[in-house]
Amino acid sequence: MRHFAKALAVVAIAALLIPSMAFAGGQAEPAEAETFHIDVGLGLNDQSAQYASVEYFKELVEERSDGRITVAIYHSSALGDDREMMEDLQVGALEMTCPSTAPMVGFVSGYQVYDLPFLFPSYDAAYYVLDSEIGQDLLDQLEDVGIIGLAYWCNGFRHLTNSRREVRVPADVQGMRLRTMESPIHLGAWEAAGANPTPMAFGELFSAMQQGVVDGQENPWGTIYLQSFPEVQDYATDTGHIYSPFVFMISKIFWDTLPADLQEIIEVAAVEARDHNRELNQRWNNEFREQLKDVMTVTELTMDERRQWQEAVQPVYDRFADQIGEDLIQAVQDTVAEWEAMQ
Numbered sequence: 001m002r003h004f005a006k007a008l009a010v011v012a013i014a015a016l017l018i019p020s021m022a023f024a025g026g027q028a029e030p031a032e033a034e035t036f037h038i039d040v041g042l043g044l045n046d047q048s049a050q051y052a053s054v055e056y057f058k059e060l061v062e063e064r065s066d067g068r069i070t071v072a073i074y075h076s077s078a079l080g081d082d083r084e085m086m087e088d089l090q091v092g093a094l095e096m097t098c099p100s101t102a103p104m105v106g107f108v109s110g111y112q113v114y115d116l117p118f119l120f121p122s123y124d125a126a127y128y129v130l131d132s133e134i135g136q137d138l139l140d141q142l143e144d145v146g147i148i149g150l151a152y153w154c155n156g157f158r159h160l161t162n163s164r165r166e167v168r169v170p171a172d173v174q175g176m177r178l179r180t181m182e183s184p185i186h187l188g189a190w191e192a193a194g195a196n197p198t199p200m201a202f203g204e205l206f207s208a209m210q211q212g213v214v215d216g217q218e219n220p221w222g223t224i225y226l227q228s229f230p231e232v233q234d235y236a237t238d239t240g241h242i243y244s245p246f247v248f249m250i251s252k253i254f255w256d257t258l259p260a261d262l263q264e265i266i267e268v269a270a271v272e273a274r275d276h277n278r279e280l281n282q283r284w285n286n287e288f289r290e291q292l293k294d295v296m297t298v299t300e301l302t303m304d305e306r307r308q309w310q311e312a313v314q315p316v317y318d319r320f321a322d323q324i325g326e327d328l329i330q331a332v333q334d335t336v337a338e339w340e341a342m343q
Contacts, residue, residue: 036068037071056276057071057270064265068262106182115185117189125340151270153245159240160218164216167235168237171194175195177215178215188315188320220244236296238298
């Protein structure tokens, strides 16, 4: 009886082992590794530095994962606007996207601080703040709404374009209908300058300008050039009024399905692609500004004219201090001052 029980135990163990093993010449073959697919939705087109940087990310991830991860990129708002794609991340309907920070305010209110005009004096000052504990804390807060913030990428300093007249000082935009992102601070800043701003999804902007629904808009040079805005806009002004970062992000639902080694590959690639993106974006924005001079009237501001803009929009700092948090605003300003002291 004891021998019979032992034999049954051996048979049971063998039954458990056999399905998980494939024999070839007596050698067991390992089970095939699980694979994962990532769809990345973008607002800009496939000629943008944003798209080129995601392509770079795709190459890094697919190579380092030995094909365990595949990446497909959908550009030109094909999967929705920034807010819609973030909502898709929350429910696991989309794996990754890279929105501007302005539409993110509805998810984490602290991102409003990046909407404050004339907050950063240069690209390097912006990077110094974004890569500090301040920036990391805001990335970490995204996890509470079902999103993993991987890195800050570069969109660029935003500049004004319009179809009506040359703009040098705030008085020149009195009553002008300007499209802005869905940010109360952006709206408040342009209202303070005397314009008539209206929020609008990026995918609707070109036709709105073409049909005269709005007179102008504000975006980095690369976006202005690559989205063919000069076809419907005659004037551009080098205001540089807001530095606009992108946030490269991934769905937490999807993230939690990944093994630790693939999570690490994605994290490292996102930061390497960030550095690639910043260099590329900054260089392209400068080049596109020069090319736009051939097809638009591009106005460079004097120091006095720029000071008039800064003074005109200053009221938004006080107006939104309670919403953003005075401590957060001060922390960013102190960190910018810290960067300036090191130069």
